Every structure is written in C-alpha cells, then in structure tokens.
Amino acid sequence: MKLDYPIKFEPILKYRMWGGDKLVDVLNKQSDEKNLGESWELSDVPGDISVVANGDLKGKDLKQLLTLYGADLVGQKNRERFGTDFPILIKYIDAKVPLSIQLHPNDALAKERHNSFGKTEMWYVMDAEPDADLIVGFNKEVTKEEYVQHVDNNTLEDILNVEKVKKGDSFFINTGKIHAIGAGCLIAEIQQTSDVTYRVFDWNRVDKDGKPRELHTELALDAIDFAKKDDFWLDYTKLENSSNEIASCPYFTTHYLPVKGETTQDYSATDSFVIYMCVDGEGTVTANAHSVAIKKGETILLPAAIDEVQLSSTGMELLEVTV
Known part of the structure; x- marks a missing residue:
C-alpha cells in the first residue's frame, strides 16, 4: 500500500471533569458522553495509539505505519532522532471550567522519573467566550520558599499571571512554566509526545467519585521555573495562502x-x-x-x-x- 495520500485518524475522545460539549457541538466529534475535554487527533502515547480512518491504510495504527514506512512517513532526520516513536501529540481541548494549575517536566527530568519525553507545548485559541482567560507563569519573581508558602496557605492564585484571550491568540508553554487553560476556551494544542503532568492545585475540586484528584506537590518543586518571564505570547502575521x-x-x-x-x-x-x-x-x-x-x-x-x-x-x- 502506497503512502501517497492525506491521512485522517480516528479521534481518541477523553472524559475530563472540566470538559464540556464543544468537541461534539462545535467540532462535530461523535460521542454521547458528557464532559469531553480532549480529542487526541494524532497520538503515539502507549495505550492511546491513533488508528487510520481513511484510504488504503484504514484500520492500521500509527505505530504500524512508523514501523512499515519509517522515513517515508516522518522524514529521515526524524527517523534517526526518534526511531519508531512519533514525536508530537495533537489535541483539541474544550475547557468548560478551568483546568488544574499544572506544569510539565523537561526532557531530562521526564526521562529520569517517567522514561518519557518532556512536554513543551503551544496553544492556539480557536474560540473563547467573553472574558475567557488563561494562567501562564507567575505575576512576579517568586522564590521556591514563597511558592511553598502559598501552596501551604491555599493562596497560590495570588501569584499567578492571568491573561485574557480571544480567537487567534497563541501561547508557547515551556517546560517548567506553571499554567492552566481557563473556562470558556476551545484550544488547539501541539505538544511533545508525553502525558506527564504535575498538578499543583485543582481549585479544591472532587472527581465524579467524590475524591480530590492527586496533586504532585513534591515532584513539581524541582521542575518549576520560578522566574517571571513574559515569553509566552506568540505574535504572527496572517498573510493569505502563505505559511x-x-x-x-x-x-x-x-x-x-x-x-x-x-x-x-x-x-x-x-x-x-x-x-x-x-x-x-x-x-x-x-x-x-x-x-x-x-x-x-x-x-x-x-x-x-x-x-x-x-x-x-x-x-x-x-x-x-x-x-
């Protein structure tokens, strides 16, 4: 079978306690489940490997394609760099309510602790309700000791940087940067292939079983970038029929x-x-x-x-x- 056509994959839909109905109602994903938060469009995460939805390769999964076609699928440099692993994970995200305050480890920490890639990512805001916002980084220089004190006192929000957003806004999220997608945001996310997240505050919520979600307070301490950096806004031109x-x-x-x-x-x-x-x-x-x-x-x-x-x-x- 020739690798000569544009390939679509079956979406992998994920329930999230913060998810809403836009993946179904706006993006036309097929599901009767409520609170869908993520549609994994292209994934090589173990246990969630994308399956081809069209053409001669229909039914084959991404890992099979990587093995069968190698450089013809990913390019020679990517083949040499990543072997039979696909390097990025592609998602659409619907946040009906805010996500947890979180961050992701870099490659070295993720490899050491989880045998995984780190998780550098970017967001493109597809739609945003009025007054929708995101949390990206700190609003001032913070020491580790100050951060721990705010976590202990349940006042972490006081030192977080909040950005109002609209359709077309885009953000770059370095590893170590504390962040959260806010309520009313529909996001396209591009990230390294990794599902490693350190959750540090979850708005004192409980899940559908009445239990608070696990926090990763200690793991996060060595992974956080405490510096105040305004390096997350992505400015770009919008020339028609151009990249x-x-x-x-x-x-x-x-x-x-x-x-x-x-x-x-x-x-x-x-x-x-x-x-x-x-x-x-x-x-x-x-x-x-x-x-x-x-x-x-x-x-x-x-x-x-x-x-x-x-x-x-x-x-x-x-x-x-x-x-």
Missing part, C-alpha cells in the same frame, strides 16, 4: 496557513511529515490526485514522502505543523 510562522522550537514548528481559493504547498525540501489542524472553515487537501475534505476540528497527516499538496477553500484556517 506564517507562529512558533519554532526543537520539538515542532507551527505556521498559520489561511486558505482562500486555491494554493499549492511545496514540501519537496521539507524533511518531515506535515500536520494540518483545521481551526476554522473547511476545504480540500489534494496530494497525488487523492482529495480529502477537512473542516474545523479535523486533522490530516501528510507523510514526508508527499512533495506537493493543493489546498482549496472558500475560506479556511489551518495550523501547519512540522518537526
């Missing part, structure tokens, strides 16, 4: 690609797979005479072996992700 860089780091590069009419993307010099996340509108992705429809809330993987893609739409907005 506008939003973020670039050793783990992924993301462009904003608004499409109107028809345009061709040349990936012949790109030694990587390409992921399209449709964050608004709908259109068609064509490669090697294979056309696949994409609409808001859907995701497509273009294997590295595909050199050229035609995009067509009366108006859609894509996030274009490579490694």
Whole structure:
C-alpha cells in the first residue's frame, strides 16, 4: 500500500471533569458522553495509539505505519532522532471550567522519573467566550520558599499571571512554566509526545467519585521555573495562502496557513511529515490526485514522502505543523 495520500485518524475522545460539549457541538466529534475535554487527533502515547480512518491504510495504527514506512512517513532526520516513536501529540481541548494549575517536566527530568519525553507545548485559541482567560507563569519573581508558602496557605492564585484571550491568540508553554487553560476556551494544542503532568492545585475540586484528584506537590518543586518571564505570547502575521510562522522550537514548528481559493504547498525540501489542524472553515487537501475534505476540528497527516499538496477553500484556517 502506497503512502501517497492525506491521512485522517480516528479521534481518541477523553472524559475530563472540566470538559464540556464543544468537541461534539462545535467540532462535530461523535460521542454521547458528557464532559469531553480532549480529542487526541494524532497520538503515539502507549495505550492511546491513533488508528487510520481513511484510504488504503484504514484500520492500521500509527505505530504500524512508523514501523512499515519509517522515513517515508516522518522524514529521515526524524527517523534517526526518534526511531519508531512519533514525536508530537495533537489535541483539541474544550475547557468548560478551568483546568488544574499544572506544569510539565523537561526532557531530562521526564526521562529520569517517567522514561518519557518532556512536554513543551503551544496553544492556539480557536474560540473563547467573553472574558475567557488563561494562567501562564507567575505575576512576579517568586522564590521556591514563597511558592511553598502559598501552596501551604491555599493562596497560590495570588501569584499567578492571568491573561485574557480571544480567537487567534497563541501561547508557547515551556517546560517548567506553571499554567492552566481557563473556562470558556476551545484550544488547539501541539505538544511533545508525553502525558506527564504535575498538578499543583485543582481549585479544591472532587472527581465524579467524590475524591480530590492527586496533586504532585513534591515532584513539581524541582521542575518549576520560578522566574517571571513574559515569553509566552506568540505574535504572527496572517498573510493569505502563505505559511506564517507562529512558533519554532526543537520539538515542532507551527505556521498559520489561511486558505482562500486555491494554493499549492511545496514540501519537496521539507524533511518531515506535515500536520494540518483545521481551526476554522473547511476545504480540500489534494496530494497525488487523492482529495480529502477537512473542516474545523479535523486533522490530516501528510507523510514526508508527499512533495506537493493543493489546498482549496472558500475560506479556511489551518495550523501547519512540522518537526
């Protein structure tokens, strides 16, 4: 079977106590379950491996593709760097109420403690209700001792930085940066393949069994960046039918690609797979005479072996992700 067409995967839907109904009602995910918080669009996390939903490869999972096709799927450099692991995890997130205050360890700590990658990530705000906000970092310089005191006194909120958000805002979340997605945010998230999260405050909530969720207070102490850094806002241009860089780091590069009419993307010099996340509108992705429809809330993987893609739409907005 040829690796010559745009690939879709079955979404992996996740119940979350903070989840809402937008993944179903706005992004058209198929589920009767309530409080869906995450749709894992492309995952190589053990136990949650994405399965192909279209074309000749339908029914095969991402790990099988990585084994069968290697560099033709991910690119030669990624094959050498990651072997048969897929380096990023792609999600859509609906926060009906705020997520816990949390952070993620870097590669070294995650490897030592969890045999995992660290978790550098970025957010793109697809939709935001009026007055929606996010927590990103601290609002002042904080020592470890001050932080511990606030945790002990249940006053952690006092030292957290809150940012109001709107559609199109984008944020980069370094490892170690304390953060939380606020109520009313619909988010596209790109991150390293990791499910390691250190939860440090959960608004004194209990789960559906009446139990408070586990906190990782001690583990977090060695992982937190206590410095006040305004390095999270991502500014970018929005030129039509062009790849506008939003973020670039050793783990992924993301462009904003608004499409109107028809345009061709040349990936012949790109030694990587390409992921399209449709964050608004709908259109068609064509490669090697294979056309696949994409609409808001859907995701497509273009294997590295595909050199050229035609995009067509009366108006859609894509996030274009490579490694």
